[in-house]
Each structure stands twice: as C-alpha cells, then as structure tokens.
Amino acid sequence: MSNNVKVAPFLKWAGGKRQLLNQIKERMPKEYNDYYEPFIGGGAVLFELQPEKATINDINTSLINVYRQVKDNTEEFIELVNKLDSEMWEDGKEYYLDIREKYNDKLLKNEYDLELAALFTFMNKHCFNGLYRVNKKGLFNVPYNKSRRTSIEEEAVRETAKFLKTVNILEGDFEEACKDAKKGDFIFFDSPYAPLNPTSFEAYTKEGFDVESHKRLAQLYDELTERGCYCMLTNHNTEFINELYSNKGYRIDVVSVKRMINSDASNRKGEEVIICNY
Structure with a gap:
C-alpha cells in the first residue's frame, strides 16, 4: 500500500x-x-x-466519468472547475440552477465528457449535502445549498489523480x-x-x-x-x-x-x- x-x-x-x-x-x-x-x-x-x-x-455513469476525467485529463479538469467557481454570479442560487440546467442538457445528449465532469463536481459541492438524486427522467434535481465555497483543492486532486492512474475503473x-x-x-x-x-x-x-x-x-x-x-x-x-x-x-x-x-x-x-x- x-x-x-x-x-x-x-x-x-x-x-x-x-x-x-x-x-x-x-x-x-x-x-x-x-x-x-x-x-x-x-x-x-x-x-x-x-x-x-x-x-x-x-x-452512475456521471460519477465514473468524473473519475476517468480526473485520471486522464487532470489539469484540464482543474482548469474547468476553477473557471466555474470564478464565474459564479452574485445570485448563487440562480447560477447553480443555470449550471444544473447545463448539466441536465448534456445528460439528455449523453455527453459524458470533461465539461460534464466539471459541472458534476461544481454541483457536488454546491448542492444539498452532496446528495445525488435524479427524477424519473434521470435528470439531476437536488437544490442549492447556499454555499459559495471553492469546489476543489488543486493539489489534492493532482495527488488523487496520480493514484487513480493505477486503478482499473469500470462502469x-x-x-x-x-x-x-x-x-x-x-x-x-x-x-x-x-x-x-x-x-x-x-x-x-x-x-x-x-x-x-x-x-x-x-x-x-x-x-x-x-x-x-x-x-x-x-x-x-x-x-x-x-x-x-x-x-x-x-x-x-x-x-x-x-x-x-x-x-x-x-x-x-x-x-x-x-x-x-x-
């Protein structure tokens, strides 16, 4: 170990x-x-x-997509998540709901890519208790948690990505x-x-x-x-x-x-x- x-x-x-x-x-x-x-x-x-x-x-395809993107595209993932944090509007709830809508639009198109992983991670830190819940259509519907905290710690993600390179990731x-x-x-x-x-x-x-x-x-x-x-x-x-x-x-x-x-x-x-x- x-x-x-x-x-x-x-x-x-x-x-x-x-x-x-x-x-x-x-x-x-x-x-x-x-x-x-x-x-x-x-x-x-x-x-x-x-x-x-x-x-x-x-x-959960979206969750596994995050792990794969962190493993394979670490720096691009960090850059995109930081961009989402930096662009957060004064109205946090409105911004969160906009991000959630973008995320669900990509789900409907089966676009499991780097952008979806970043959107997922942002919502994970800004939704109620990190809960992942979907409706009958498979769309994410968890409300905003009123937080404006940063979504990731860059060095922790980099170190975790190094470890994930040794891991077999299935979905x-x-x-x-x-x-x-x-x-x-x-x-x-x-x-x-x-x-x-x-x-x-x-x-x-x-x-x-x-x-x-x-x-x-x-x-x-x-x-x-x-x-x-x-x-x-x-x-x-x-x-x-x-x-x-x-x-x-x-x-x-x-x-x-x-x-x-x-x-x-x-x-x-x-x-x-x-x-x-x-």
Missing part, C-alpha cells in the same frame, strides 16, 4: 464511509490480493487504503464488476442503503436499487464466499438486511453512525452493520 497521505476523496457523497473508516480498517483481512469496490461512491475507503491493485465500479452492474475476483481478493461492498422504511426506496440512479437488487447482491456475496474471496459489506441495520445475511456463518457487527442527510436533527443517529465472511 502507498503512504501518500495527500490522496483523499474530492467529492461529497451521501452515505460515504469516512466516519466508519476506523471500524472498517479494524476489520480488514491482514493480507489480500486485488481490491474490488463495486459501488465506489465518494471512494473514502479506496483512498484511505490505496491498494496496489484496485478495480472500482459504479452504475456498470456490480455483479459484472466482480466477475474476475478470485480467491484471496478483497471486495468491499458499500451498496445503496436498504430503506429504513420498507415502503420507500430512493432513486440513486434512474435504474434504482430495489429489493431484488439487494437479494441479488446477497447471492453474489455468497458466491464470492464460495470462491474464497474476502468480503465486507456495510448497510443500514434493518431486519431486511439481517435476514439476507444471517444464519450463513457471517460476522455481523452493529455500529453507531450519524446520518447527515436527515433534515430532522433528532433522527440523525442510527445504526449500520458491517458484515464480513472471514
């Missing part, structure tokens, strides 16, 4: 694992071969561990992302959360992540266990998740977390599970 402490997440991500890093590291296998993260999100665990051989994936289904995982490899699953209320599933991408997706993920976890892979999975501590993974010999640890997204401060404390097959 690298000791480059400057490498760090440069995107905010709802459900990110920064607050659980110590608990996750404590439960890591002592040794493993290749690293896989099929739901990369903001990449807190990846950037903390900095494994020598890593494969990351997400079904698609989580099952496909794990097809090459073999005995001794480590797979960290930070899938979209199962709902605390069983009747509601939030749309992370227009494809969503429904009950059947969680069941399919549990089946994959079992298959990878049989393959001899080390697997760790995190999610809400719900009856549904416990039913999927209990009675299989897996270690299920319950940990306390703060939920930053909930608008009601009294509901910001919660529990998650860390499930390991070793």
Whole structure:
C-alpha cells in the first residue's frame, strides 16, 4: 500500500464511509490480493487504503466519468472547475440552477465528457449535502445549498489523480464488476442503503436499487464466499438486511453512525452493520 497521505476523496457523497473508516480498517483481512469496490461512491475507503491493485465500479455513469476525467485529463479538469467557481454570479442560487440546467442538457445528449465532469463536481459541492438524486427522467434535481465555497483543492486532486492512474475503473452492474475476483481478493461492498422504511426506496440512479437488487447482491456475496474471496459489506441495520445475511456463518457487527442527510436533527443517529465472511 502507498503512504501518500495527500490522496483523499474530492467529492461529497451521501452515505460515504469516512466516519466508519476506523471500524472498517479494524476489520480488514491482514493480507489480500486485488481490491474490488463495486459501488465506489465518494471512494473514502479506496483512498484511505490505496491498494496496489484496485478495480472500482459504479452504475452512475456521471460519477465514473468524473473519475476517468480526473485520471486522464487532470489539469484540464482543474482548469474547468476553477473557471466555474470564478464565474459564479452574485445570485448563487440562480447560477447553480443555470449550471444544473447545463448539466441536465448534456445528460439528455449523453455527453459524458470533461465539461460534464466539471459541472458534476461544481454541483457536488454546491448542492444539498452532496446528495445525488435524479427524477424519473434521470435528470439531476437536488437544490442549492447556499454555499459559495471553492469546489476543489488543486493539489489534492493532482495527488488523487496520480493514484487513480493505477486503478482499473469500470462502469456498470456490480455483479459484472466482480466477475474476475478470485480467491484471496478483497471486495468491499458499500451498496445503496436498504430503506429504513420498507415502503420507500430512493432513486440513486434512474435504474434504482430495489429489493431484488439487494437479494441479488446477497447471492453474489455468497458466491464470492464460495470462491474464497474476502468480503465486507456495510448497510443500514434493518431486519431486511439481517435476514439476507444471517444464519450463513457471517460476522455481523452493529455500529453507531450519524446520518447527515436527515433534515430532522433528532433522527440523525442510527445504526449500520458491517458484515464480513472471514
């Protein structure tokens, strides 16, 4: 593993694992071969561990486009994001909504390019809690957070880009992302959360992540266990998740977390599970 402490997440991500890093590291296998993260999100665990051989994936095409642009076009990406910051109008909300409209226009045209990555990053720092949410048409609809902060720290992005050059970046289904995982490899699953209320599933991408997706993920976890892979999975501590993974010999640890997204401060404390097959 690298000791480059400057490498760090440069995107905010709802459900990110920064607050659980110590608990996750404590439960890591002592040794493993290749690293896989099929739901990369903001990449807190990846950037903390900095494994020598890593494969990351997400079904969110816009998110993966950002990682690829940072990896391949670092300086151009930094220049474009800084330009968006420098041109911000006096009316921050109006400017943000204009940027959001440009972003959604490009989504409709399937223009996954350097400009889209810059627009995504600007909105990530200026939308409510770094939340990525889309409507039924697949268009981004998160409101402005009233911030005028700069969107990136240049040196952090440069150092992170250097690390990303060693990483295999995929875009698609989580099952496909794990097809090459073999005995001794480590797979960290930070899938979209199962709902605390069983009747509601939030749309992370227009494809969503429904009950059947969680069941399919549990089946994959079992298959990878049989393959001899080390697997760790995190999610809400719900009856549904416990039913999927209990009675299989897996270690299920319950940990306390703060939920930053909930608008009601009294509901910001919660529990998650860390499930390991070793």
